[in-house]
Amino acid sequence: MSEQTQTRQRPRQTERYEPRAIEHKWQTRWEADALYRTPDDDPRPKWYALTMLPYTSGDLHIGHWWAMVPSDTQARFKRMSGYNVLFPMGFDAFGLPAENAAIKNQTHPSEWTFRNVDHMRTQLKSMGAMFDWQREVITASPDYYRWTQWWFLQLLKHDLAYRKSASVWWCPKDQTVLANEQVVDGRCERCDTIVSKRDLEQWFFRITNYADELLDFSRLQWPEQIQLMQRNWIGRSEGADLRFGLDIPGVAEQEIRVFTTRPDTVYGVTFFVLAPEHPLLDQITSPEQRDAVRSYVEAARKESEIDRLSTDREKTGVFTGAYVTNLFNGERVPVWTADYVLATYGTGAVMGVPGHDQRDFDFARKYGLKIVPVFHHPDWDGGELTAALGHGGTMINSGPFDGTADADAVRTVTAYAEANGLGRRAVTYRLRDWLISRQRMWGAPIPIVYCDDHGAVPVPERDLPVLLPDDAEFRPTGESPLTYHQGFLHTTCPTCGKPARRETDTMDTFMCSSWYQMRYIDPHNEERPFSRELARKWLPVDQYTGGAEHAVMHLLYTRFFTKAARDMGVLEHDEPMVRLFNQGQILGPDGQRMSKSRGNVVAPDDQVERWGADTFRGYLMFLGPWDQGGPYDPSGINGVYRWLNRVWNVVLGETAAAPLPAAPATRELRRWTHRTVRKVTDDLGAFRFNTMIAAMMEYTNYLTRLRESAAPVDAAAWDEARTSLALLLAPAVPHIAEELWQRLGKPYSVHTQPWPSYEAALTVEDEVEVAVQVNGRLRGRLTLPTDAPEATARDRALADAAVRPHIEGKEIVRIIYVPNRLLNIVVRG
RNA sequence: GCCGAAGUGGCGGAAUGGCAGACGCGACGGUCUCAAAAACCGUUGGGCCGCAAGGCUCAUGUGGGUUCGACUCCCACCUUCGGCACCA
Numbered sequence: 001m002s003e004q005t006q007t008r009q010r011p012r013q014t015e016r017y018e019p020r021a022i023e024h025k026w027q028t029r030w031e032a033d034a035l036y037r038t039p040d041d042d043p044r045p046k047w048y049a050l051t052m053l054p055y056t057s058g059d060l061h062i063g064h065w066w067a068m069v070p071s072d073t074q075a076r077f078k079r080m081s082g083y084n085v086l087f088p089m090g091f092d093a094f095g096l097p098a099e100n101a102a103i104k105n106q107t108h109p110s111e112w113t114f115r116n117v118d119h120m121r122t123q124l125k126s127m128g129a130m131f132d133w134q135r136e137v138i139t140a141s142p143d144y145y146r147w148t149q150w151w152f153l154q155l156l157k158h159d160l161a162y163r164k165s166a167s168v169w170w171c172p173k174d175q176t177v178l179a180n181e182q183v184v185d186g187r188c189e190r191c192d193t194i195v196s197k198r199d200l201e202q203w204f205f206r207i208t209n210y211a212d213e214l215l216d217f218s219r220l221q222w223p224e225q226i227q228l229m230q231r232n233w234i235g236r237s238e239g240a241d242l243r244f245g246l247d248i249p250g251v252a253e254q255e256i257r258v259f260t261t262r263p264d265t266v267y268g269v270t271f272f273v274l275a276p277e278h279p280l281l282d283q284i285t286s287p288e289q290r291d292a293v294r295s296y297v298e299a300a301r302k303e304s305e306i307d308r309l310s311t312d313r314e315k316t317g318v319f320t321g322a323y324v325t326n327l328f329n330g331e332r333v334p335v336w337t338a339d340y341v342l343a344t345y346g347t348g349a350v351m352g353v354p355g356h357d358q359r360d361f362d363f364a365r366k367y368g369l370k371i372v373p374v375f376h377h378p379d380w381d382g383g384e385l386t387a388a389l390g391h392g393g394t395m396i397n398s399g400p401f402d403g404t405a406d407a408d409a410v411r412t413v414t415a416y417a418e419a420n421g422l423g424r425r426a427v428t429y430r431l432r433d434w435l436i437s438r439q440r441m442w443g444a445p446i447p448i449v450y451c452d453d454h455g456a457v458p459v460p461e462r463d464l465p466v467l468l469p470d471d472a473e474f475r476p477t478g479e480s481p482l483t484y485h486q487g488f489l490h491t492t493c494p495t496c497g498k499p500a501r502r503e504t505d506t507m508d509t510f511m512c513s514s515w516y517q518m519r520y521i522d523p524h525n526e527e528r529p530f531s532r533e534l535a536r537k538w539l540p541v542d543q544y545t546g547g548a549e550h551a552v553m554h555l556l557y558t559r560f561f562t563k564a565a566r567d568m569g570v571l572e573h574d575e576p577m578v579r580l581f582n583q584g585q586i587l588g589p590d591g592q593r594m595s596k597s598r599g600n601v602v603a604p605d606d607q608v609e610r611w612g613a614d615t616f617r618g619y620l621m622f623l624g625p626w627d628q629g630g631p632y633d634p635s636g637i638n639g640v641y642r643w644l645n646r647v648w649n650v651v652l653g654e655t656a657a658a659p660l661p662a663a664p665a666t667r668e669l670r671r672w673t674h675r676t677v678r679k680v681t682d683d684l685g686a687f688r689f690n691t692m693i694a695a696m697m698e699y700t701n702y703l704t705r706l707r708e709s710a711a712p713v714d715a716a717a718w719d720e721a722r723t724s725l726a727l728l729l730a731p732a733v734p735h736i737a738e739e740l741w742q743r744l745g746k747p748y749s750v751h752t753q754p755w756p757s758y759e760a761a762l763t764v765e766d767e768v769e770v771a772v773q774v775n776g777r778l779r780g781r782l783t784l785p786t787d788a789p790e791a792t793a794r795d796r797a798l799a800d801a802a803v804r805p806h807i808e809g810k811e812i813v814r815i816i817y818v819p820n821r822l823l824n825i826v827v828r829g
Numbered sequence: 830g831c832c833g834a835a836g837u838g839g840c841g842g843a844a845u846g847g848c849a850g851a852c853g854c855g856a857c858g859g860u861c862u863c864a865a866a867a868a869c870c871g872u873u874g875g876g877c878c879g880c881a882a883g884g885c886u887c888a889u890g891u892g893g894g895u896u897c898g899a900c901u902c903c904c905a906c907c908u909u910c911g912g913c914a915c916c917a
Contacts, residue, residue, distance in 0.1 A: 055917050096916060168915070179915040225833055229912075232832050306913065310830035344914095431914095438915065509917070549911055551833075584834090585911070622853070624842055628835070629910085636841065636854040642868085643853085691843070694852035701852090771848040776898040778848055802884090816897055822847045826897045 017648040019612025023735040027128055035749060036130040038086045040534060047083035048538050049075035050517055050577070052546030052554075053090045053137070056116040057097060060123035062594065062620075062632050065604045066586040069617045070626050070689050071545045072129040076731035077684045078543075079130070080755040086538060087130050088520035090137030091117050094145075094443045095509045096179055102442070102474045109442040110470065113140055123605060128613050128734050130751070135523045139512035144519065145444035146465035147529040148512055151561070152203075152436075152447055153458050158568050160206045163456065166435055167277070167301070170198035174477045177439040186302055197301040202437035202505070203446060207560045211236065211429045214559055222580040226551045233552045235430025237261050240414045241347065242423035244272060245325035251283045256324055259346035259428045262356060263417060264409035266328050267398035268374035270364065271352035272335045273317065276300035277343035284335065286321025293318050293337060300339040308339045315340055315363045327422045329399055338363065346428045354388065361388040374398050375406060434557065436508040441472055441480045443506025451493035451500040460494050466502070480504060510554055514561040517541050517576060535571060544577035547585060548627075555580070581687050584629025591631045602634055614733035615641045621689035621732060643697050644736055647729065650703045651722045651740050657715035665706075666714040670762050672702050673721045677758040680728045689732070696728060727756045772797045773824040774806040782823075790817040797823050 030036060051071040054064050075087040098109035105112065117138055124131065137144055155161040169178040171188040172195075182189045207214075211234050217227045239261035246255050258272070274281050276297040285293045296318040300308070307313065317338030325332050333352070340359060341350045354364035355373035364371050371385055377393040395404040404412055417423035437446065445466040447459035459466055469488045472481035482488050482504040493500040515529070521538040522530035540562070558576045565571040587593055588600030595601065607616045619640040624630055660666050676699040683692035703721060706713060722744065730737035730750045741750035765786055770793060772780040780802035784793055794815055797803055803825070810827035817823050 052917095057917085092917070177915080181916045183915095229833050233913085235832095306830075309913090312830045435914080440915085508915075510914095513917085547911085547917095548834080549917085552912065553914065554917085587910085591909090619853095622841085628842095630835095630841075633841070633854085639853045645868090690841090691852080694843075697852055769848080773848080773898075776847095776896095781848075814897060816847085818847055822898090824847080824897055 015652075017645050017736070019614060019644075019735070020609075022739045023128060023613050026735045026738045027125065030749075033749075035751065036087075036132050037134060038084065038088075038132045040537065042084035044082060044084040046538055047075075047078045047085045047543070048517075048521075048541045049078060049085055049087045049543045050520075050541045050545070051087075051089075052544075052550065053092050053139075053513065053516060054120065055095065055097075056091050056093045056113050056120065056140075058116045058119070060120055060604055062602050062604050062607075063586050064124075065127065065616065066620055066629075066632075067545070067547065067583055068124075068127065068129060069620050070583070070687065072127070072131075073617075073621065073689065073731040074543070074545075074684060074687070076130055076734065076751060077755065079751065080727070080730065080753060082754065085130070086135075086520070087132065088135040088137070089124060089129075089131040089133070090135075090516060090520065091120070091139065092509065092513055092516075093117065093138050093140030094506075094512055096181070096440065096442070098140075098442045099440060099474070106474065108470060108472060108474075110140065110468075113442075114138075126605070126608050126613055127617070130734075135520050137516055137519050137523050139444075139509070139516065140442070142465045142467060143526070145512070147519065148444040148507060148515070149447040149459070149464050149466060150461060150529060151511070151515060152507065153461060153464075154568050154570065155205055155564060156458055158564070160209065160564055161203055161436075162206070163201055163203055165199045166202045166204075167197040167199050168202075168439065169195050171195050174479075176477050176479045180304075183304070186304075194302060196298075200437075200439070202435055203448075204433040204435050205560070205564075207434045207556070208429055208431055210560055210563050211431050213563060214431075214556060219575055219578075220580070221578060223582060226548075226555070226580060226582060229551045230556060233431060233556065237428050237430075239263060239410075239426060239428065240417060240423050241426040242266060242351065242417060243327055243421075244351070245327050246280075246284070246322075247325065248284050248322055251280070253280060253283075256280060256349055257347045257423075258349045258351045259426055260351055262353065262410070263423065264395070264401075264404075264406075264413045265353040265356045265374050266326065266351065266413065267395075267401070268353040268355045268372045269326050269331075269333055269351045270354060270370040270372055271333050271360075272324050273338045273341045273350045273352055273363070274320070274335060275341040275343040275348040276337050276339055278337070278348045281320065281337055284320055284322040289319060289321035293320055296337060296339075303339060305342065308342065311359065315359065315366055317363060317367065319367075328417075334369070336363075336367070344432050345430065355385065356388050356390075358388040361385070372397055375409075431556075434508075434510075434560070436511055437505040438508055439480050439504075440506055441468070441474075441482050443509060444512065445482070446503040446505050446507055448503040449491055449493055449500045450503065451495065451498060453498065454493055454495045456503075457494050457500070463494070480506075482506070510557050513554055514558045515565075517544075517558070518565075518571075529570075539571065540573050540575055541577040543579045543581070545581045545583060548582035549585070551582060581627070583626045586629050587631045589631055589633045594632075602632055607634065607637065611637055611641050612735075614736050615644055618644065618693055618733050622693040624690055626687055626689055640693075643700060644733065646700050646704055647696075647725065648736065648740070650700060650707055651725060652743055653707060655707050655718055656710060656712040657718050658712045659716070660712060660714040661716065663714060665711065666717045669706065669713060669717045669721060671765070672699060673717070673724050674758040674760075674762040677724055677728065677756050678760075678763055681755070681758070684731065693732065696725070696732075699725065724756050726750060727753060768820045770820065771822045772800060772803050773822060774803065775826060776824060777806075779803045779806050784820075787819055790815075790819075793817055793819075793823050797825065 051068050075085050079085040093113050098113045101112040102109040169183050171178055171193055173191050173193040178188060178195060183195055186194055188195050215231060215234055239259060240263040241257050241259050242263055243255045243257055246253055317336045320335045320337055322335040323332040324335055352360045354361040354371040373389055374395060374397050375389060375393040376396050377389040380389055392406050395401045395409055414425055445468060447466045449457045449459060451457050469485050472485055474481055489502055491500055491502050518530050522534045525531060562571060562576040563574060566574060590600050592598055592600055619637040622640055676695055679695040680692050726737050726740045738750050767783050768786050770782045770784050771778055772782060780800045782796050807825060807827050812825060813828050814826040
């Protein structure tokens with residue numbers, strides 16, 4: 001009985017795929033073996049792959065996996081392709097949320113931050129990524145921010161840092177500075193008080209010195225749209241600075257300068273506008289207009305820049321009572337102030353030319369100001385204007401310049417201005433110098449001491465870091481505790497030793513993330529931010545990946561840092577990251593940004609627990625194109641899990657194998673193998689992870705069908721197939737690949753194996769299906785030998801039973817043949 | 830508002846000038862099971878014709894255009910997403 005039962009048993013079942021067991025096993029083994037330690041002295045060519053470091057927000061988010069898994073996959077692919085790959089990880093750990101948590105929990109922000117780091121590191125490890133944790137960097141730890149402070153001192157030394165007054169949001173009730181985020185509809189998010197701008201002395205970096213160089217992308221392989229966004233952000237404008245005469249009793253200044261891209265319209269100036277923040281505004285305002293101007297300025301200080309720059313909005317402004325003289329024609333024009341003029345752009349003043357600028361036109365219409373066209377535009381009938389005129393035509397109403405053609409106008413007028421001292425050629429940028437001061441505690445302290453005798457004195461490098469106090473008291477107002485921490489505040493002047501006061505502002509966290517890629521190459525160096533030799537070896541980053549939300553600010557700041565470092569003799573290259581890829585944003589299942597308040601958060605830990613890291617990794621990459629993002633809908637993940645089970649069964653299952661090298665089925669099997677190797681290789685290089693997974697699924701389905709057909713297959717070709725599949729899987733799903741590799745009896749580790757290559761000759765089909773169209777409509781299909789000549793295809797198509805009814809009795813005008821794809825017969829009648 | 834991007838079956842998507850819907854989810858039908866789940870197999874854009882094999886036709890946000898041929902290129906519009914300088 002028992003014997004009979006045994007003989008009736010099916011052939012031995014392979015062990016089931018148990019992701020949790022094998023993932024834990026291999027992660028432990030990899031760590032014990034230091035498989036992902038990146039040596040500095042490896043002779044292979046280096047490849048520095050970097051993904052943007054996470055902020056220490058508390059919990060790892062689906063978005064972190066979404067960002068890091070494909071990066072890890074590509075870094076692993078590069079490693080197998082023969083590179084010594086550096087793929088580090090760290091934490092962006094300073095910033096506002098830590099302070100909010102500190103106020104809420106009455107703790108020190110460092111407590112919250114470092115607890116989050118520990119938790120997130122554990123979560124990150126469950127990803128099975130090839131991060132080299134020996135190189136971890138935490139921007140809020142003193143051995144890191146010491147060097148952030150060092151960078152500040154270098155920039156200061158090289159005149160790339162300076163102090164000037166700039167405005168911040170201020171809540172009059174809480175007596176505190178607010179971030180933009182904390183201002184909701186013009187009110188303080190905490191107490192609902194209407195907020196206003198307030199001026200403070202703050203530190204800036206001269207990023208505008210590099211504006212022109214930052215416009216040069218010739219050495220970068222960055223996406224076109226990112227280059228475009230950066231170009232638009234920098235916003236280079238050529239034009240002229242023109243002088244306008246000022247003659248007001250009691251005002252020292254004799255002129256106001258204005259930047260314009262249209263100096264050729266200067267004879268059309270009928271008014272003049274100063275930004276509400278313009279330094280001369282108060283002085284030139286007449287006593288009768290003072291109250292009106294003051295209340296207008298005050299109102300403008302409550303508005304955001306986005307609102308002020310909206311072209312949608314009705315223009316507002318107030319007459320100052322003053323006049324300036326147009327030095328070209330001696331005319332006096334009224335000076336207004338209006339909030340659509342920003343103090344931070346150009347000279348903070350605009351010459352109003354309503355005939356040729358739409359904003360000025362709208363403004364003039366509203367306030368009944370004169371409109372004088374100075375070009376006879378071809379579309380203009382000479383009547384009253386209904387909108388500003390664009391470029392084109394010849395100059396009129398412009399004294400000596402009348403008759404000058406549009407194409408020559410700017411040059412001619414600018415030359416005249418320069419020759420007569422009325423102005424000069426000028427270039428202006430939309431880009432502003434980088435304001436790095438933050439009136440907050442949880443950031444790297446700006447290493448400056450204020451002395452009554454010596455002013456702002458830099459802290460000597462040997463005294464770095466300027467440590468944050470660890471006993472700071474957080475008050476519910478959100479005011480920086482550094483401002484009332486006596487131990488921090490009081491110090492001595494480095495120059496004279498007299499009592500002095502520390503700078504209590506800290507640095508913008510974008511500073512920390514502007515140079516972190518440099519620290520990873522030498523993270524434990526106590527003498528310098530990094531060694532020169534290691535910089536020469538590892539930098540620049542070969543492939544950077546991260547969210548498109550950083551397209552402009554972070555990516556411009558780090559480019560600036562690199563260029564400044566080059567000019568300061570710290571680095572020898574020009575650009576921080578040679579290649580860039582921006583992934584899209586992953587959203588909650590409801591298509592909204594994931595957030596606890598919306599209740600649409602899908603926790604990655606739960607997904608890993610339920611399906612295993614490999615399935616989750618594979619699913620994230622399979623979801624769709626990486627650069628697009630979109631909602632994370634967990635309902636399809638079982639498809640990837642099923643696939644990995646099929647992989648498991650087909651690679652480890654038994655087949656009837658025999659030496660059949662010449663069989664047609666062998667040729668087909670090898671064609672599948674080599675085509676899949678080619679497809680996966682190409683997709684990995686091009687960030688097409690979704691189609692890479694799909695190609696491996698198709699291959700697995702083919703192998704499964706082949707195995708289940710029970711027909712004998714060539715032993716060598718079958719071994720090539722399952723070996724190749726295990727290797728192709730290794731970057732995307734590293735744990736199952738390692739397990740399969742071991743069970744196939746191959747030497748540890750699959751991740752140190754060379755990437756499989758393909759033979760192009762083996763990928764070619766013998767026959768292809770060619771579509772036959774008549775007038776662009778599909779009418780039939782032909783099976784033809786690959787690369788069949790046109791004559792063959794044409795003859796077969798014209799004789800085809802499905803095609804003939806559509807061409808009979810008609811004149812064939814033309815035949816278009818695309819080999820191996822399509823033949824289109826164009827008929828008439 | 831300004832700058833950048835994206836709109837394709839019930840859903841995620843594939844195809845970047847050449848057979849629209851690869852791959853997967855879901856759904857439906859089946860196998861197994863007392864049953865359910867899981868697993869596996871089959872079908873699956875809409876409409877029309879046909880017993881069937883199959884055929885015709887409509888369809889890639891909307892409206893135009895270029896082309897033998899357009900999801901793909903051009904123009905206009907609509908919607909959604911990212912950024913707008915102190916969220917990171």
